[in-house]
Amino acid sequence: MDPETEVRELKKRGPAAGEEVARRPGGQLGEQKRSGPYIHLVGRRRLKLAGLVVALVAAVLGAVCIGSAGIRLGEIWDILIGAVTATPGEARPVAQTVILNLRLPRVLLAVMAGGSLAGAGVVMQGLLRNPLADPYILGISAGASFGAALAVVLGVGLVTGSGLASQWVVVANAFVFGLLTTFLIFGLASLRGLAPETLILTGVALGYLFSAGVSLLKYLSSHEELRELTLWLMGGLVGAKWETLTLLFPVALATLLLLLRYAWDLNALAAGEEVAANLGVNVARLRRNGAVLASLLASATVAFTGIIGFVGLVAPHIGRFLVGNDYRYLVPVSCLLGALLLLAADTCARTLARPVEIPVGIITSLIGVPFFLSLLFRQRRRWWS
Amino acid sequence: MRLAVQNLSFNYPGHPVLQEVALEAEAGELLSLVGPNGSGKSTCLKCLARVLRPVGGAVYLDGRDVAGLSGRELATRLGYVPQETPQVFPLTVYEAVLLGRRPYLGWSVSAGNRQVVEEVLRLLHLEHLAARTLDQLSGGEKQRVALARALAQEPQLLLLDEPTANLDIRHQLEVLGLLQALVRRRGIIVFLVLHDLNLAARFAEKMLLLHQGRVFAAGSPRQVLSPENIRAVYGVEARLWEDGVGLQVVALCPTEGWLPGPAEAGIGPANGSRGNK
Ligand SMILES: Nc1ncnc2c1ncn2[C@@H]1O[C@H](COP(=O)(O)OP(=O)(O)OP(=O)(O)O)[C@@H](O)[C@H]1O
Numbered sequence: 039m040d041p042e043t044e045v046r047e048l049k050k051r052g053p054a055a056g057e058e059v060a061r062r063p064g065g066q067l068g069e070q071k072r073s074g075p076y077i078h079l080v081g082r083r084r085l086k087l088a089g090l091v092v093a094l095v096a097a098v099l100g101a102v103c104i105g106s107a108g109i110r111l112g113e114i115w116d117i118l119i120g121a122v123t124a125t126p127g128e129a130r131p132v133a134q135t136v137i138l139n140l141r142l143p144r145v146l147l148a149v150m151a152g153g154s155l156a157g158a159g160v161v162m163q164g165l166l167r168n169p170l171a172d173p174y175i176l177g178i179s180a181g182a183s184f185g186a187a188l189a190v191v192l193g194v195g196l197v198t199g200s201g202l203a204s205q206w207v208v209v210a211n212a213f214v215f216g217l218l219t220t221f222l223i224f225g226l227a228s229l230r231g232l233a234p235e236t237l238i239l240t241g242v243a244l245g246y247l248f249s250a251g252v253s254l255l256k257y258l259s260s261h262e263e264l265r266e267l268t269l270w271l272m273g274g275l276v277g278a279k280w281e282t283l284t285l286l287f288p289v290a291l292a293t294l295l296l297l298l299r300y301a302w303d304l305n306a307l308a309a310g311e312e313v314a315a316n317l318g319v320n321v322a323r324l325r326r327n328g329a330v331l332a333s334l335l336a337s338a339t340v341a342f343t344g345i346i347g348f349v350g351l352v353a354p355h356i357g358r359f360l361v362g363n364d365y366r367y368l369v370p371v372s373c374l375l376g377a378l379l380l381l382a383a384d385t386c387a388r389t390l391a392r393p394v395e396i397p398v399g400i401i402t403s404l405i406g407v408p409f410f411l412s413l414l415f416r417q418r419r420r421w422w423s
Numbered sequence: 424m425r426l427a428v429q430n431l432s433f434n435y436p437g438h439p440v441l442q443e444v445a446l447e448a449e450a451g452e453l454l455s456l457v458g459p460n461g462s463g464k465s466t467c468l469k470c471l472a473r474v475l476r477p478v479g480g481a482v483y484l485d486g487r488d489v490a491g492l493s494g495r496e497l498a499t500r501l502g503y504v505p506q507e508t509p510q511v512f513p514l515t516v517y518e519a520v521l522l523g524r525r526p527y528l529g530w531s532v533s534a535g536n537r538q539v540v541e542e543v544l545r546l547l548h549l550e551h552l553a554a555r556t557l558d559q560l561s562g563g564e565k566q567r568v569a570l571a572r573a574l575a576q577e578p579q580l581l582l583l584d585e586p587t588a589n590l591d592i593r594h595q596l597e598v599l600g601l602l603q604a605l606v607r608r609r610g611i612i613v614f615l616v617l618h619d620l621n622l623a624a625r626f627a628e629k630m631l632l633l634h635q636g637r638v639f640a641a642g643s644p645r646q647v648l649s650p651e652n653i654r655a656v657y658g659v660e661a662r663l664w665e666d667g668v669g670l671q672v673v674a675l676c677p678t679e680g681w682l683p684g685p686a687e688a689g690i691g692p693a694n695g696s697r698g699n700k
């Protein structure tokens with residue numbers, strides 16, 4: 039048979055693959071399917087999200103009950119319920135102070151700080167398309183440290199003289215310098231077109247510069263100042279107060295909600311910058327706004343807690359193992375995981391060697407690293423490549 | 424939908440890549456862009472898709488300059504699939520295709536949008552892979568997912584950079600058949616880069632031959648693919664003939680360089696590249 043008739047014969051047998059789709063008008067298709075692979079996937083993710091919320095509430099209650107003051111469970115409940123309903127119970131005033139003014143703010147700060155750092159981390163990873171990104175890659179930690187060191191050692195800050203107590207000067211200075219670093223990086227990197235590699239390398243370079251500055255200030259500082267600075271740099275939640283929480287909470291909540299609005303854009307960016315652009319995402323604007331918001335979140339947290347590493351890097355990756363890479367779920371799940379991680383670490387930090395406190399940064403590394411490595415090597419799937 | 428490209432020029436720092444490229448296409452046309460490596464095919468597609476900003480000239484969709492379209496307008500009119508799609512944090516196949524619905528979505532995914540995705544998955548034989556992540560797919564499967572994402576956008580203009588490069592012979596035919604059907608029944612425009620001149624000649628009624636950033640020839644495959652043009656652009660001696668399937672091109676050997684003698688015919692380098700891939 040000659041090829042001409044052969045093809046014609048073959049064509050008679052059935053429609054080509056495309057014939058079918060073309061017959062239907064786009065998007066308007068026959069029967070509605072109730073369930074499907076996607077519904078199933080989303081259902082499982084919602085379940086995991088709900089599970090984490092429950093776990094976090096349980097962990098908060100548990101952490102409030104654990105401590106060195108030796109207060110009975112019954113009394114703790116009395117105090118908590120009394121505080122919620124605003125009726126004074128029969129609890130001892132000492133116990134009341136310990137729970138309401140020491141433990142509860144500290145536990146809540148751990149939740150907020152962990153959640154914020156993890157939220158900033160997961161967004162940074164998505165924006166820069168880099169699994170190693172975390173709140174510090176854009177120099178936030180180094181910048182904040184330098185700001186804090188300036189305030190501690192030289193007593194100067196961008197906000198001195200406005201009548202702030204000295205401890206607030208450190209906080210404000212760390213925050214301002216953390217955020218300034220991000221602007222500086224974007225300013226410099228925009229000269230070369232805001233490619234993720236440029237941003238990361240600029241961040242790393244500025245990080246070295248600020249670290250050198252901190253070292254210099256340490257060298258110049260007195261014994262007393264050095265101690266204060268070292269404590270700040272080690273990071274910790276010891277100084278948690280209700281004031282801290284009322285300042286941090288609105289900032290964290292607002293930035294996280296704003297960042298969540300970029301969830302679909304981040305999903306699109308995962309498919310590459312060109313594809314994201316084709317899907318209607320303004321990639322440069324997404325990078326800039328996202329990074330500023332994430333830096334705001336991280337700087338605000340770091341200003342109060344000092345440098346707490348690892349949470350912002352690890353929580354997002356555990357989140358990816360758990361719910362995959364859809365940022366609509368990944369961002370909240372990472373925040374919850376970060377909160378859980380830091381809460382667990384801080385609870386260990388204040389109870390393991392009581393009455394001595396272990397710096398929380400040491401604990402996050404001691405329990406976090408083996409846990410993370412075991413996950414990394416046990417998991418068959420790779421959530422980044 | 425009408426596509427008009429006028430005087431499109433583009434430079435990478437230091438060297439010009441595209442010079443005065445012009446083309447026009449009406450609804451219901453399938454165009455192919457062919458040319459040797461580095462001739463500027465991908466660059467041309469990127470300029471059309473607004474991924475790159477041309478130095479000179481403009482791209483018009485229905486008379487509107489694409490430079491002035493909003494992100495959403497662009498996304499619903501024009502689907503672009505790059506030559507390579509890097510993945511850092513791989514989504515599942517379903518989610519990757521769902522991205523094509525992003526311009527139509529708010530926060531959550533309605534049943535209508537899911538149906539479009541499932542329909543496209545079925546058409547490209549990807550249903551059984553829906554729950555897999557992209558890092559667990561073969562090259563051809565990934566390529567079909569990338570195409571599926573663009574189809575899910577339901578655009579009126581599809582720009583595809585070598586959409587069949589990694590596909591087996593059956594999927595090459597099926598994908599091109601699918602595109603042909605979409606062009607005919609829905610009246611969209613498909614503009615694709617192909618290296619396989621036989622496939623290009625068979626499925627696309629219009630062809631552009633790019634040579635060093637300029638349109639060397641344009642028109643029907645019969646007009647564009649002549650032994651002289653192929654020699655001038657690719658530097659290859661080719662034999663062409665027509666049969667019921669379409670215009671057939673066999674690349675024989677490079678114009679300059681080693682020519683296989685009769686005894687070596689069949690194992691020589693030129694004969695091995697039938698289909699000119
Ligand atoms: N980012 C870049 N910077 C500088 N030059 C580039 C860049 N990308 C491509 N080029 C150059 O532009 C020219 C055209 O490249 P293009 O990718 O458009 O070729 P192509 O026709 O798609 O080739 P292929 O068949 O290999 O895909 C080539 O000479 C290439 O070296």
Ligand SMILES: [Mg+2]
Nearest residue numbers: 464465466506
């Ligand atoms: Mg190319």
